[in-house]
Structure formats: structure tokens, C-alpha cells
Amino acid sequence: MSVNNEFQPTIVAFCCNWCSYAGADLSGTNRLQYPANVKIIRIPCSCRLNPMFILRAFQRGADGVILCGCHPGDCHYTTGNYYARRRMTLLFSMLDYLGIERDRTRVEWVSAAEGAKFAATMNDFAATIHKLGPNRRLEDLRCRKD
Amino acid sequence: MKHDPLIPMLGVVTAIRTDTPDVKTFRVTGADGQKPFIHIPGQCAMLSIPGVGEALFSITSSPTEETYLDFSIKKCGCVTAWLHQMEVGQQITIRGPYGNGFPVDTELTGKDLLFIAGGIGLAPLHAVINYCRHYRDRYGKIDIVYGSRSKQDLVDFPEITEQWCKESGINVHLTIDNPQPDWDGHVGFVPNYVKELNFDTAKTVLMCGPPIMIKFTLAGLMELGFSREQIYTTMELRMKCALGKCGRCNIGDKYVCKDGPVFRFDQLDELPDEY
Amino acid sequence: MQRVGVFVCWCGSNIAATVDVEKVAEVLGQEPGVVFSTHYQYMCSQSGQELIQNAIREHSLTGVVVCSCSPRMHENTFRKTCEKAGLNPYMVEIANIREQCSWIHKNKEEATQKAVILGRAAIAKVHLNAPLTAGTSPVKKRALVIGGGIAGIQTALDIADAGFEVDIVEKEPTIGGKMTQIDKTFPTLDCAACILTPKMVDAAQNEKIKIYSYSEVQSVKGFVGNFRVTIKKKARYVDETKCTGCGLCTEKCPQKKVPNAFNLGLDQRRAIYIPFAQAVPKIATIDADYCTMLKTGKCGVCSKVCTAGAIDYKQTDRFIEEEYGAIVVATGFNPIKLDQYDEFAYSQSPDVVTSLEFERLMNAAGPTGGTLLRPSDGTHPKTIVFVQCVGSRCDDSKGKSYCSKICCMYTAKHAMLCREKYPDTDVYVFYIDVRTPGKNFDEFYRRAVEEYGVHYVKGMVGKVVPENGKLKVQASDLLGNRQLHIDADMVVLAAAIEPDKSARPLATMLTASMDTNDFFTEAHPKLRPVESPTAGIFLSGACQGPKDIPETVAQASAAAAKVIGLLAKDSLICNPCTAAPDELMCNGCSSCEKVCPYGAITYIDKEFRGPNRTTLVRRVAQVNPAVCQGCGACTVACPSGAMDLKGFSNKQIMAEVDAICR
């Protein structure tokens, strides 16, 4: 929570090493701003993202989780993001089915060249989460900080 | 608000001694610098690092040490691994003492004692040995057979050689599994060594070590003519509460944490073989 | 739990201006397991690295966290630094507090707070790091060049020169590529064929070079040093070993109505053909789409006239499997299709041509024998309008957003050549900007304007309407601020260039990444411009981005140098961050195997000790660490969590999550 007690969401962004993490670097290189609430975790490929990590993030107090990977077809490992796409589609569908807000999770394909897209995506996602408010439906009360 | 036995007190690690490549001895006092509690040799205590876990360890030091408890701990799981990388001054939590301990003030008094230990199995016996040394006149002759894989794996080697070996009325028999250059003592496994030493049967035996050692040493002692009523050992099983409630450490209808960990072999014979 | 050292880099003011590095070092120093924490101006400098090394020794560090720039920048640097101080290089984690913190945030308090959190995540991760040792894999000392244009040829020649075997796969019947279609080259105006054909012959005659013409790459397996490539030799219905290239068949073939692709359909050829006189290899090819024999079984003229008996109607596609240590992509470019540019009447009038078609119309070996004639009526054009940036620098979806780079110069060349050969023609060039950054380029352009009197008009052509044999060109003159109406005889469109269509499926096979325009991505835009991020894949020529010939050749040689550097090694160090199963938990269910893109996972039946002194045999997964590239797809497919990825383990990532959300 920030000083003025305004809701400051915690956002975890999983970025694949080859495209999106580089895209994030590029948005840094280009000094494109996005909220400091977004913290990036580097994974080798979007297909490394275990649904467990997403749930873990929500448990520990994340308000939104976003996965960024190479555009379909551009995966450094050829097919990783295709698997990730199916996994995330089904996972998100299940979370939705359980009544978790759809907007708390997102997948966005960001290439190494798309620094601007990365920043724009993060700005948009952060705004969405901000609007949604704190994650209350999939939180572990023991980890609540306020 | 009553203090629950599951809730530990604070302890501080005041000294750490590296005994062998995988055994360290930790000296623990209460947060106030005093000994956390009084114990009987052979009793145990629950040490814990919050967030890592809680585990039961034999108290290595004799109750006659007035300000601290010692724990010789072998690195084998996640709690012990954490303990091993601690530094002096680290706080831990401690609760105890647990278990029955050795009957040092009843059945053992006046007896000739034979201690047989293998590896880290010396830890619980260490407390008894030093207790007996402190009250030397209460006990008869003391023999100690202690073996380990190598010289480096003998826990507390300096104290053994410099104090125990030099004390009259105490015979220390050390052995290691395989020959090595800087070792001129006995080489061989503990069970065989015990047989070789051919002890007279008028002794009470206190034994602790790996299961395989216990099994063969016991057989050896039987051969020498010892009876199972003469032999004590101490057990280790999965424990969570150490209060006889959580339901883990029972062997038949006995709880190791409450009715044990010290058992005579004739007592164990009446229990299922599930340890 | 490690003994962790934390090193916070100022990066001059890059980090220190927005992140309170001192505070970050102080706060991180309180984290569990951190025994040393400091900050320094430039951690990557010699003295910065020494600082780290000394700390490793003095504090017996078992883990190092560097809070600095992106790991993509200096992770390797710091790994090496630590390795020199006796620490396993994989016990280093980087917290990216520059690109992902100081550079994107303005509020110092906020940025500092974030830097601390990123540092915490790195510390949490490093506690769970395990020392990793890289294995090695052998290098197959043979290279594959995909594409036999000038880029591919140059790369192959350079690699062969260094003594390594190299194969060229070219999808057309001949190597040579686009350059064979070009008449003259800028800015020297020397003949393209004169400089290209000797190189083609060199390639054909070089013992180290093997050319697979009329062939395509079918599949690529393996990894750097050990690629297994299947090459499809398309059926050309001519036995390559027998054909002498005499050309008799190409004269006798009764099927004459085949659009001549080499001349971009401006004239016609036979169903059996040799693309052009200097083709390499000079072997005839039957165009199966048009050959009467192949389509109806009735004809066989070529077979009858062939004295070498080389015609083989029964030929089928053949597949050849070869092993390579390195692969060079040189798939080149194509002008975009202009079907959607109705405003320029490209589809309506044959006199509206692309620059490459114009090139053929000017070429002595072209459909008009080098005389510039209108395709519609064969008359000599008096007024020619050149339109630049057709589909380049475009905002809309039908064009390309990028600059095709070569158009300014070749248009100047075309205009100049027109004026030189036919001084009576009026030549207009409509441009947005004229870009001439190259050696002697601007001089060349100025000569076109000043010496040859080419009318350069800044502005775009709005519309071309064919009317009574003329092309009515409406255009704006931005400098003169007026509308121009020109009755032209010919309009030449400088079509944007795009990567060859074969590039995208090829990239998928190679697991090489591409940008949104289908140009191959380089490993680093500045520092590694001729390598793909995928190890062992190199880029040559316009497949990486628009280039003129000198640039292409330069890059081709650069790629060759990189390949030579790779092939010169006997073995390669593997990435140690590979997947590995915990056999005790593996179910042997094959889920992981199904998602592995590299076929790195196999199964064995293995005996395990069961409870109560029993043994049991279980099917368990095995990962070949030399083949595994560490993507982690298997780790998520594994339901029991038996498969984990070294360096990015489940616990490590979860520790990072925990630290960030704390």
C-alpha cells in the first residue's frame, strides 16, 4: 500500500526470455514508462509457465498476472507458445468458471522489437487491475497485507 | 493464558563446533543465557527454525553442564541442513525435554556400564557418559566402544582422546571401518569389535547407532551371553508433537516420544517390529 | 540457503539517478542469507568485477546477486567474473534494475522500492540455485546455406575458402537469385551479370561446395553443431548427371505458352527450360504445370531429342538427409505483389511495371533484347514516370511500414539509364524523400538530377488512369504546391521488398525468430547482426532486412566468418539449464515426450527399490542434455512435477513469485 492509501495493485508479469523479456528491456531502453507495480519474472519460454505459478502469485497477494511470450510462430523453441496458449486458455477458462474475474489474467504476445507494445500492454493491464480492485476471490487470507 | 507445550521457547546458538564433515555440535542456551531446562541423559528436545521445520534431537550434553545444552546433529534433511549453515548468535526455538531418558539414577547405578555407539549414535550416549563421569562413584567400570566410518567421522574426537581416554576406570575402544594412514587404532566394524573385546556379561549395555549396527551387535552380545534385559537402546522415529498425541511415533502401543526413546530390548521384544 | 553477496550497480547515473542504490544495498543486506551487500559505480568494469571477486573470496559467498542492467546484457560477464573467483557461474542471478526499473520510472522512491523487490526476488532465487556444469557436444564440420542468391553464394564461397564443406540449397533451378535479373548496378553502373556469373561458376566448381538446385529444406532437427536436415530435391524430370545443358529440348518443346518467370512473365518460354544462358547448374527442368507429357502422357518430344537420354518423366521428389554444424539463412527478398494498388493501374495496364520488370525491359538478355519498349504496343516510351515508396513506409495494411532502402538508388539508376540511352524521354521521379546514405550514393543521385536532367518531384502520385494508350498520371508537387497532370507512356513502380514467402515456414523449422514483417531477427541488433538468436543459425542478406548488393555481400562474408568460427571448434559447450526428471516421481506417462520440440526425451524401464526390500520396474523419462534446449514445455506437461528445469526450477520461480508478492 502506498502512502496515500490508494490501492496499489501487485502485478506479476512472466516474460519469456527471448521475446518479451527483450521487449521489456527495449521499452526500458526507449524510456517508455509503465507502472512500477509491474514486476517481471524471466522464464525461458511461455511454455515454462506452470499454472501453479499463477495461482501462487494470487495466493501471495498478486492482483493480476500476465504472461508475455513470443508471437505464435516465433517461439524460440518453435512450439512453446502454442502449448502455452492452450494451457492458458483452459486455465483462464477454469478460473473464470470458478468465478475469478476474467481480467485478472492475461496473455499477450510481445516480440523483442515491441518495446512500445510491452509498455502499452503493461499500462493497460495495470489500469484494468486498478479498476478491478484488490484480488479477493483467489487470495490466501493469511497472506493479506492490510 | 496457559502456555501450551506445543509452543516453544526461544533459544540462542552460542557456539558451533564442526565434528565431522556432516556433523556439527551446537551449544544452545535460552534467550536469557540460562540453560533452557533440566533434563535426564537420553532425553530429547525439539529444535526448530520457523518456516523451515521442527525436529527432535538428542541432547548431547550432560545435565551436569549448568548453563547450556549441546546438540550433535548430522546433516540429513532440510531442518538439519538449515542448522548446519547457521552462524553463532542465531536464534532458534526449543521445547522439551522429551522422553524417558536412561535410568541413570535407578537401574544403572552401581553397575558396570558398556557403551556401544556407532557414528552419530554417540550423541545420546555422550550425555550419559559425561553424567557418569561427573558422578563417577555411583557407577562401576565403564567401557566405551565407539566406531565410525573413518577417523574424520568420529564425533567429538578431541574430547574422547583427551578426556575420556585419560580417565581412570574408563576404557575407550575406538574403531573405524577401513584402514587409513593416520590411524593406528583398531580397524573393523563395531559388532565384530565388540565380540573381539569379549566383555564379561556382568555389564549393563547402552547402545545407539545405525540399525544395521544395532542388529549385529545385539546378536554378538547374545553370543557373549548377555541377556536382553541388560541392553538399552534409544530409538528415533518420525515425530511432530513429542507429546504422545500427534499419533506418529508409536511402536505398537508405546509412543517413542513419551514411553521412549530409551527401551530395553526385552521391552522391544513385546512390541511389533515396526521401526 | 546460500551465503549471498549483493552487488548494486549505479551504472553511472543510469541507475543511480532514479534508484537510491545505497538504500537498495542496505535493505537487501537485511535479507536472509545475505552476508555482504554493497554498491558501486560500474559493476561491469574491471574494478567492479574485482570487487565481486574479492567479496566472494572474503565472505565465502556461495551465491551472488547483481542488481544492474538486463541479464541479456551482462549476465555472462558476471558469470565469468564469478567463475574466475571460484564460484560456479550458475550461482549468479541478475536483478534487472535498469531496463526494467530505473529507465522506466521517474519517481525515485517508487523505483527504489521496486529495485529492492527485484533484488529480493533474485536473492530468493539464488538461494535455490544449484551449481550447474555445462556438458559438451561435438560439431559436425559442414555448413548448410539456404538460398543461392548472391548472399548465399558469397557465404558458401567464404566458408569453402576456409576449408569447410558447405551445401547450398536453392529452390529455383539455378543459383544466382535476384541479382541475375538485374541489368546494371548502382552507383557504378557495371553489369550485374558480369560480376555475378563468375561467382556462380566459382561456387559450382568449388570442391567443397555442393549445390542442391531446385531443392528445398524439408525438415530440420537437432541443434547447433548437430543439425539433421532433410532436403527435398524436387523432381525436375531431367537426370542431372546426364543433362549437358545443350538446350536442344528447350527449343523443340512444343509447349510454348509458358509465362517466363525469369522475365517476370513479360515473355514466354517452353515447358522444359533453362532459366537463362548462364544458369548454374546449366540443367534443363521440366515445368510440370505445363508439360503435356506429364499432364496427359502424350508428347515426349524432349525425350526424343535429348541425345544424352537425360529426360526422365518418372522422376519423383527425392529426400536427402544431411548433417550440418551450422545453417545460414539466405532466403532473400521479393518485391511485393501490387494487385492491391489499383490507383497505379498496375493490373489494368501492361505499361505500368515494377522496377524489377523495368530492369528486365532494359536488360540485353531480357524480353526486348535491351531496347526499352512499352509492353503494350512495343513502342518506345517518351514520358516515363517513376513512383517511389510503393508499399514502403506505408501506414495502411496493404503496404509495409519499413523503408525498402534500395528503391531510391535503383530508381535513380533507372532514370539515369533512360536518359542516357534515350535522351529524348522525359523522366519524372515522384518521391517522399530521397535517401542516399552510401558510398558515392548521393553523388550518383545528384548526377541523375544535374547531369541527366531527371525531373525529381517531391510528392506522391495520386492516380494513374490508362486512357487512349496513355497513362494519365495525377500527382502532387509538394514543393511547388500544385497538382501535376502528366500524360505518361510508362509508369514504373518502386515496389517495396519483402522477405521471400519460404522464410516463415523455414523459420519455424529452424526455430529462428522473425519480426512482424517476417524478416529474421538478429541475436542483437548491433552486436550480433548476422546471427539468429537460435544457436547455430546465421543470417545472410536481405532475409534479415532490406539491403543492397554491397551490404548483402558484406553480411554474407560476416555470416561466413561466424560459421567458420563455429565449425573450427571440435565441440561446443551445452546449455546446462536443461530439463531433468526426478526418476522417483516419474510416472512414465509420456506427456513430456509429446511436447518436447527437440525429441530430447526418451524412456527406459528401470528397476527401483520398493518398500520392504522389494524391487519394481518402472518406465521413466530420460532427457538428453545435449539435445534439450531448456524451454520447459515438459515441466508443465508433467503432472507429477517430476520434470523440472535446472536454473528455472519450479521452486526457484515460486520463490521469485513469493518475493515479489511479499
Next chain:
Amino acid sequence: MQERLKQKALELLENGTADRILGWKIGEFFYDLTPAVFKTRQEIQEEFVYSPFAGANLSKYLIAESRKGGKVAVFLKPCDSYSFTQLLKEHRIWRENVYVVGVQCGGMCDMEKLRAKGCEGVLSVGEDGENIVVETLYGTNVFPRAELLEDRCITCKSKKVVTFDELIGEQGTELESDRFSQVAQLEAMTSQERFAFWQKELSRCIRCNACRNVCPACSCEKCVFDNPGSGVRNKAAADSFEESLFHIIRAFHVTGRCTDCGECSRVCPQNIPLHLLNRKMIKDMNELYGTYQAGADPDTKPPLTDFTLDDEEPSIVHTRGGQ
């Protein structure tokens, strides 16, 4: 039917086809059957039962049974045979050590439904045409059989035995069932309603692990939730989050492997409709990636280990289902 199965079991034992039989064993009452391995003629004659209460899916036992020496014969109902085939596909069962006798099933009865009708002190049941006659301590009750069927049987997906060495009775066919209607109902709710629904259901979870331990797809050597090394071990439903986590991850792990046998919901002591989670995944996969039935054949790739270039993006979640 029971007699035919018994005779078959005896025959297989006697002609040496199998040296033991996996079937259902009689209990204290008519309904508390236990899966058991029968080794002797006497055991089979006295204790073997096949009745509308033989709901337990025997296929999971074969993971261990098929690894023991000798050959085991097993009776598989249609839905059990899907689980069996799926386990074969995952190389968990040693096929050569198993002799499969497929048996038709007319739907299994649910004791809970009987109790819900106020039947306490049930002593015996008898069949009277389509009716079930129940003798209790408090009198006799008669119910139409259909009212006592387990929910999973009401929406039976298939009467086809997919893998067998021998079949008792007719081979059945795949059925048109509206097994996804409940899922669709949930999907049509608002997000808040769905959340309330699942919170109410899952909050009853006591983490007994019955759903997991009975599930043929949950046959991991060691479950991630039991493995201290996995980083997510938990055995207590200490926070409502952990119940959700357990059930989400479990549903995800069996996605594409769950044959919809319904055992999870049958065994749940808290009557949580766990199959609705798995069915949601099956429904999604069918709709997004083409119809796929786990265990229907030994070869087809499960959707999660496959892909097409133009799969839907995860954002499709926004356009499916209710608000």
C-alpha cells in the same frame, strides 16, 4: 448378471487364463462392496458380487496389480474401460498381465440418494421390475430404480467397452448425453454467482484426498501436493485458497486425461460436485480443440500436448459463457 460374472471368473481361474480375479467383494450390507482380488474358487463362490452397487472403478488397481507376477483378470464396466485405456496410453498398466472382461452396466445406484429419501436403517434391497424395494428397520419402501441412479449414470456418456479381451453381454455404443448441461448452467451465471457457487461447494472440502486417490488419472507416483520438494505441498485446507488451489491444479493435471468416470464425485464425503470441474475442461476442449474423449482410443494426442497454428487466444475467455 452376477452369476454370469461369477461363472466367468471361475472359468478364467480354472482354465489358467488368469491366476487371480479383480472384482467386487460382498460387504456387511448389500451396498458396501469392496474391490478385491480373488484367488480361490471358494472366495469367488462365496464373496464375489456384481450388483448395482459395484460402482467402484477397478482400473486404477491394475497399475499395481499388473506389475505383480502372473496374470490378473478384471471386470471392467464401460466407463472403467475408458480409464483403463487411458492408463494403457500412459504406459501405467502392463497390458500383457491383464485379462479384461468387459461387462455391461445398467447404471449404478447411489446409497446417498436412498438416504436422502429418508430411508434410514436399510437392511436389504430387492428388485421388482423397474422398482427397487427397500426393507428398513422402519418398514418397507418402494422407489423407481431411475430415482436411485447415481448422477453420473443418469448422464452416461457411453455403454461401449473400449478395451477388452472378452465381453459379457452385448457391446454398447456411445450415447448422446447432456452431461454438460450443468456446466452450461454454471457458465450462464454471472461471475459473482459462479464464485458464490464454488465457494459454497469447495469450502466443504476437508482435504481427505479421496477424490484424488480414487481418480485413475491421479495416479502419480507422488502427487505434487504430497511432495515436500514440489513447493506446493499442503495437506490441510488451512485457507479457502488451498481448497481452490488443490482442486484447480488437480483438474488441470487431469485435463485431457480425465475420462469423466465420475469417481471423484461419487467418493466425496462432502458431496462436492467435483466432476463439474473436470467436465468444464472436457467441454472447453471439445469446443475449442475438437471433440476429444480421453481413453476412447490408445493413440489420439490429448489436446494439451497438441496444438494447431490457429488455436484460439486465451482472451477468448472473455467472449464465452455468462457475465
Next chain:
Amino acid sequence: MKKIAISKLNDLFSAISKEKVLYIPADDGANQARFTPWQEGLTLTDKLNTVRSAKDLFFPQVENLVNFKNSGKAIQIIENRTEPQPFVLFGVRACDCRSFDILDRVFLSDPVDTFYKTRREQGVVITLACNRPTETCFCGVFGIDGADPQGDVTCWMDEAALYWRANTEKGEALTAALPMLTDCAEEAIDPIAAKIRSILSKLPLNDLDLTGFNRDRMMELFNSPQWEDLSQSCLGCGTCTFVCPTCQCYDVQDFDDGQQVRRFRCWDSCMFSDFTMMAHGTNRPTQKERFRQRFMHKLSYFPNNNDGIFGCVGCGRCLQKCPIHMHIVKVAKALKEDLK
């Protein structure tokens, strides 16, 4: 003896819950009953018993023991236990009531479990005679009388009235605060009890005979060859344990929420494969040993240490809920064969 008209039950509940939290067995909407805090409108279930036993109220599935805060080398112990508020548990059946005796022997023996103890002190148990015992009931085998349960207060119900008898001081105190209870004759309950006893006498499991399950036969029972077959179908789930009113095994775990470490206690089951897992293995490696442990504990170990009182109260929950119906009656009957 007191009584109150059934129609006034709501008033009674309302009065009790003014002072203390009142739990009554109520339907939970999933075709089962559970102890639920009473509030206006909540009615008693028709079900014989709750799925989760009454032990939940004294020994909850999860409870926080203590918190810690680690910082550097220092640890702070934060005792933050909340003392339970006084509560009343209404509608406990005879079997569950006996289970408190069994749990007391574990938790109140030295060293006393203070968490359990304070709950016991704060809780008033009102039992209810079983009007409609079911086929899975076998409490009689353990000498429990479903027609006359114990507890602080015993209640009987017929169509017209609830009869109320305070048995203990706690019960008396509660009774004193409930003026709507009117006096009635002791004999009022006799017809109800007689009716119940006549049904109890007809229960099918009355033939369960546990004679011979004593200390002398422990080794014999332990080494019975039948364990292999009995345990074969056991799934190793914790259903029987978690619905059992006497199972009390627990685990102590730490949860690091990022700020503090919470040490909590939660139910555990000896049926779980990792129950006795240590760094270097487990002494009960297969389901056979774990299965044996559970039933040996109930039928032999516990009575050995507790004056022959079995660790089972015959509530029949495991009979109804075991996924594969391998329950204590089957086990006991099979073992009995060995003892013959």
C-alpha cells in the same frame, strides 16, 4: 427433568444463543447435516447425524498455534492465540459424546493440550437420544446407549416435546438460565427410550464381538496375515480419519506468509503415505502398514493404554463414507477370525 414443547424449540435456541454461540446439526444444502451456528430460522436436521463429527468443535481441522517473525538471526515468538468463546453444542449423539471421552484421554493427559482443554471448558455438550438409529450404527458394541446419551445435558425428543436433563454443573448452570424449560417427570422419557432400545436391539451390526482384542493378543493381531488382503483395496485417503469422531492424529506445519511464519496444527491421517515420512524413509512404507496402524490403534493400542476402552464409538460414519467400503466392522470381524 425439564421439558419444552417442540413448537417452542426456536425460543429455546434463541435463549441459549443469547449468552453463547449455539451449534445445532442443520442441513447444509448438500444433502447432509453439519453443526452450524444457530441463527434465527435455522432448524434441526432430519438426518441422524452430521457427516463431520462433533470433534470439529473441540479439535478443529486447522488451528493456529503461534506465529514467528524471523529477522536476521533473531526470532520473535508471537503468541496470538484467541481464546475460544463459550459455546453450546446441541444435538450431539451418544456415539459422538463418547468420543469426547476418548479425545480427553489423549489431549488432557499430561502434558495437557491447552488448546483442546480451553475448548472443552468453554463448551457445553447437549446430547440428543437417537430416535432413528440406522443400519450402520454399532455404538452398542462399545456399551454406548443411544437411548440415554451422556453430556452436560441429555435431551430426548418426541413429536410433542423436547425433554431435558442436566447431568453436570455446566448443564445445571445452563438450565438455570433457560426459564422456558418447565419441569416434568423423569418417567416422561421412558416410552421414548424404550422405543429406541427396541430398535437398537434389532440393529444388524449388534453381532460384532470385540472380546479378545486385548493386550495379550496385540502381537497376534499385528502379525495377522489378513492385513495384506484387507488393506489391498484401501486408497490411502483420509476420509475415514476425517469423519471419525475419535481420530486425533495431527500435523504441525509452518506457513510463511511473507511477513510472519504461522505455525498451525491440522488434522492428519495415518492413512496418508507421508505420515511417518522422515528424511531417510518411513517405517510404514506401504498401505498395509498404514492401514494396520489405524485399525490396530483403535482396536488394540488405544484400549491397551486406556483401560480397555476402544478407540471407536460405532458411529458408522466410515461405513457410509469409505469410498471402497473397507471399514472397521469388516476389519474387526476379519481379525476376530484370527482370535478364535
